[in-house]
Amino acid sequence: MSSSPADTTAERSVLITGGNRGIGRCIAEEFLRRGDKVAVTSRSGSGGPEGALTVAADVTDAASLDQAIATAQEAHGPIEVLVANAGITDDQLLLRMNDASFESVIDTNLTGAFRTVSRVIRSMMRAKRGRIVLISSVVGQYGSPGQVNYAASKAGLVGMARSITRELGSRGITANVVAPGYIDTDMTASLSDDLKAKYRDAIPAGRFADPAEVAKVVAFLASEDAAYISGAVIPVDGGLGMGH
Ligand SMILES: NC(=O)c1ccc[n+]([C@@H]2O[C@H](COP(=O)([O-])OP(=O)(O)OC[C@H]3O[C@@H](n4cnc5c(N)ncnc54)[C@H](OP(=O)(O)O)[C@@H]3O)[C@@H](O)[C@H]2O)c1
Helix, strand or coil, X not given: CCCCCCCCCCCCEEEECCCCCHHHHHHHHHHHXXXXXXXXXXXXXXXXXXXXXXXXXXXXXXXXXHHHHHHHHHHHCCCCEEEXXXXXXXXXXXXXXXXXXXXXXXHHHHHHHHHHHHHHHHHHXXXXXXXXXXXXXXXXXXXXXXXXXXXXXXXHHHHHHHHHHHHHHHHCEEEEEEEECCECCHHHHCCCHHHHHHHHHHCCCXXXXXXXXXXXXXXXXXXHHHCCCCCCEEEECCCCCCCC
16 A cells, blocks of 8 residues: 555554543544554553554653654554643642642643654654644633643643644644543543533533544544644634634
8 A cells, every 4th residue: 555645545653642541542543443553652551442552651751752652663653643632730720839730731731742742753754744733722722710830731732833834834744733622531520510510501512522522623634634734723612712
């Protein structure tokens, strides 16, 4: 099977950080369904979906990422599609948020994405093709009380994708941001029922989303059909963030 840039059927080497649960796992399942070779990271080194290669990596630990990417590339070839999905929250009102909380959320969500992108970009440039999708959040542009650290990290991903686009847009590489709203995963499971009801009332769609609804958008942005979309922020938020 040829792997020319115009070939939409060739299976690609896909890497998803945080692919053992939640949105990342669903994204991995979507790429597997489309016939790609999928590697996922998890901190434990297990837990990815059947059919994916699960490798251990903590995105705050450069050496573990080096090892994970080397293992994925040995198995599947140079990474052609990267989904930087690993992320955490550590919510506190600003008055109570300390430096450690701010720094750890930035280190995982923003610097972690940089560490991953910077380790796969060279081979994408060599191949003159690549798809980078950064998983941000509606909160990155909308803002959210108690999430100064998280919102700053997710807003930073927009600048990252747009700078990558300006640097490498002429090399067959796209970099886009997906900004989910409230998605049913472990991350939102701990919210109180009262808070969930308040959020639901604010969402024009009147419901939370299933992670599969995010996964399909990510897969589209990674497809040949999306070759001319780069530096975009695609909301998957039921209308919550409109205009932001
Ligand atoms: N759920 C939502 O409503 C929502 C909304 C907007 C944006 N998002 C974003 O979507 C992404 C996935 O969220 P989710 O809801 O699926 O969260 P989740 O269920 O809590 O899963 C988080 C994933 O990130 C991984 N991760 C966390 N810290 C890591 C680290 N230091 N190194 C490597 N992996 C790490 C976790 O791996 P382990 O299992 O090893 O901990 C896990 O796979 C995040 O970036 C999140 O900010 C979520």
